[in-house]
Amino acid sequence: MEYKSTRHVKYLCNYHFVWIPKYRRKVLTGEVAEYTKEVLRTIAEELGCEVLALEVMPDHIHLFVNCPPRYAPSYLANYFKGKSARLILKKFPELKKATNGKLWTRSYFVSTAGNVSSETIKKYIEEQWAKENEED
Numbered sequence: 776m777e778y779k780s781t782r783h784v785k786y787l788c789n790y791h792f793v794w795i796p797k798y799r800r801k802v803l804t805g806e807v808a809e810y811t812k813e814v815l816r817t818i819a820e821e822l823g824c825e826v827l828a829l830e831v832m833p834d835h836i837h838l839f840v841n842c843p844p845r846y847a848p849s850y851l852a853n854y855f856k857g858k859s860a861r862l863i864l865k866k867f868p869e870l871k872k873a874t875n876g877k878l879w880t881r882s883y884f885v886s887t888a889g890n891v892s893s894e895t896i897k898k899y900i901e902e903q904w905a906k907e908n909e910e911d
Contacts, residue, residue: 776827776890781843787889789827790848792838794856794883797874801833807867811836814859822846822854839888852883 778787796802803811808831819826819840828839842851860878864870870878 776841779841779843784844786844787841788844789839789841789888790851791886791888792840792848792852792855792883793835793885794852795835795880797877797880799834800873802870802873803831803836804833807863807870808833810866811859811863814862815855818855818858822851824851848885848887852885856883 776787776789778785780786811831812829815829815831815836815838816826819842822842824840824842824846826838826840828837830837838855840851846854856879864878
């Protein structure tokens with residue numbers, strides 16, 4: 776994966792989000808699933824995020840995105856869920872009955888991912904004083 780840049784920042788912020796419809800109903804099928812993918816890609820583009828992987832399963836969603844560091848993961852999760860719910864329920868009002876008026880649950884899973892492991896970063900940080908002493 777490539778590092779991205781803004782005027783003042785070089786970054787690689789990859790997030791894996793997973794969330795489910797209310798009551799874990801299997802409502803994300805057929806036309807609803809296709810529209811959901813379209814909506815999530817549009818939202819990502821609007822935020823300046825790149826969709827690395829996206830799977831819409833009947834009862835949950837996996838979204839793997841690279842986003843600018845100005846957005847907190849909690850903001851991203853809530854934005855993706857909130858905006859997508861409004862657009863999906865508007866296009867498919869019959870889902871309101873199946874999910875009691877709210878498409879997604881309040882909960883979600885988020886994990887970060889990058890090019891290097893946590894162990895590699897930890898070792899790099901721990902070796903900084905050794906590198907500093909070598910330069911002196």
